[in-house]
Amino acid sequence: MRRLLFRLTLLVALCAGVIAAASQAERWLFYPFDPSHETPKQAGLPMAETFLPTPDGETLVIWTADAKPGKPTILYFHGNAGNLADRTGRFQRFLKRGYGLIAPAYRGSSGSTGTPSEATLTADARLVYDHLAPRNTVIYGESLGTAVAISLTAGLTDKPLGLLLEAPFTSIPDLAQVHYPQLASYADKLANQWPSLTRAAQLSLPLFIWHGSQDTLIPQTQGREILAAAPGPRKVFLSVKGAGHTDIWRADSLPALWRFLDGLL
Numbered sequence: 001m002r003r004l005l006f007r008l009t010l011l012v013a014l015c016a017g018v019i020a021a022a023s024q025a026e027r028w029l030f031y032p033f034d035p036s037h038e039t040p041k042q043a044g045l046p047m048a049e050t051f052l053p054t055p056d057g058e059t060l061v062i063w064t065a066d067a068k069p070g071k072p073t074i075l076y077f078h079g080n081a082g083n084l085a086d087r088t089g090r091f092q093r094f095l096k097r098g099y100g101l102i103a104p105a106y107r108g109s110s111g112s113t114g115t116p117s118e119a120t121l122t123a124d125a126r127l128v129y130d131h132l133a134p135r136n137t138v139i140y141g142e143s144l145g146t147a148v149a150i151s152l153t154a155g156l157t158d159k160p161l162g163l164l165l166e167a168p169f170t171s172i173p174d175l176a177q178v179h180y181p182q183l184a185s186y187a188d189k190l191a192n193q194w195p196s197l198t199r200a201a202q203l204s205l206p207l208f209i210w211h212g213s214q215d216t217l218i219p220q221t222q223g224r225e226i227l228a229a230a231p232g233p234r235k236v237f238l239s240v241k242g243a244g245h246t247d248i249w250r251a252d253s254l255p256a257l258w259r260f261l262d263g264l265l
Contacts, residue, residue, distance in 0.1 A: 067100025
C-alpha cells in the first residue's frame with residue numbers, strides 16, 4: 001500500500017498536467033503486482049492450485065484448500081504489494097486452525113493473466129465466488145483487497161457468512177485527500193475510484209474490521225467510517241494498539257479474529 005500512495009502522487013500529478021497520459025498509466029500505477037508464478041508446494045503450503053478461465057479469455061491462478069468439518073472457508077483478497085506467496089504465513093495460520101481457503105491471484109499477479117482494473121477485479125471476484133466458494137464462506141480483504149471484498153459483497157444477493165476487512169480505505173480520492181490534499185481534486189478524474197464507503201451501505205452481514213492505531217498509510221478513521229455505514233446485525237471494530245499498516249497480525253490481536261470467525265457458524 002505504501003507503493004500505492006507513492007504512485008498515487010505521480011498519478012494525480014499526471015492528471016494535473018496531461019489527463020490522457022494519466023489514463024494510460026493509471027493501471028500500472030495502482031496495481032504494481034508481482035507477476036511471478038509460484039505454486040503452493042513451492043511456497044510450502046498444503047494447498048492445491050487451480051486455473052479459472054474468465055469470460056474475456058484470461059486465466060486466474062487460485063490457491064485452494066478444503067475446510068475441516070465445522071469450519072468456514074476464507075475467500076482471501078490480498079493487498080497490492082507482492083503476490084500470493086508473500087501471504088504464506090497468514091495462509092498457514094488459517095489452515096492450522098482448520099479453515100478452508102480460496103486465494104485468487106489478481107490479473108497480473110502470481111501467474112494470472114490480464115490487466116487489472118476496478119471493473120475487472122470486481123468481475124473476477126464474482127467469478128471466483130460463483131464457481132468456487134462453498135456455502136460456508138467468509139470473505140477477507142487486506143488493504144487494496146478490502147475494496148475488492150466490499151465491491152464483491154455489496155453486489156451479492158446470496159451474502160456470505162461474514163466479511164473481514166484489514167485496514168480498509170473509504171475511496172481513492174479520500175486517500176489522496178489525506179496524503180496530498182493539494183492534488184486531491186484531480187483524483188476524482190481517475191477511472192479507479194473504489195468507493196468503499198458508498199458501497200458499505202449494502203453490507204448487511206456480520207462485519208469485522210481491524211486496523212492499526214498507528215496506521216499512517218490508511219487512517220483508522222476510514223475503517224471506522226466504513227463500520228458505521230454498514231447496516232449489518234453484528235459489527236466489530238478492533239483497534240490494534242501501536243500497530244501500523246502491516247503488523248496487526250499479533251499474538252494479542254489474533255484471538256479476536258478467531259473468535260469472530262468461529263462464531264459465524
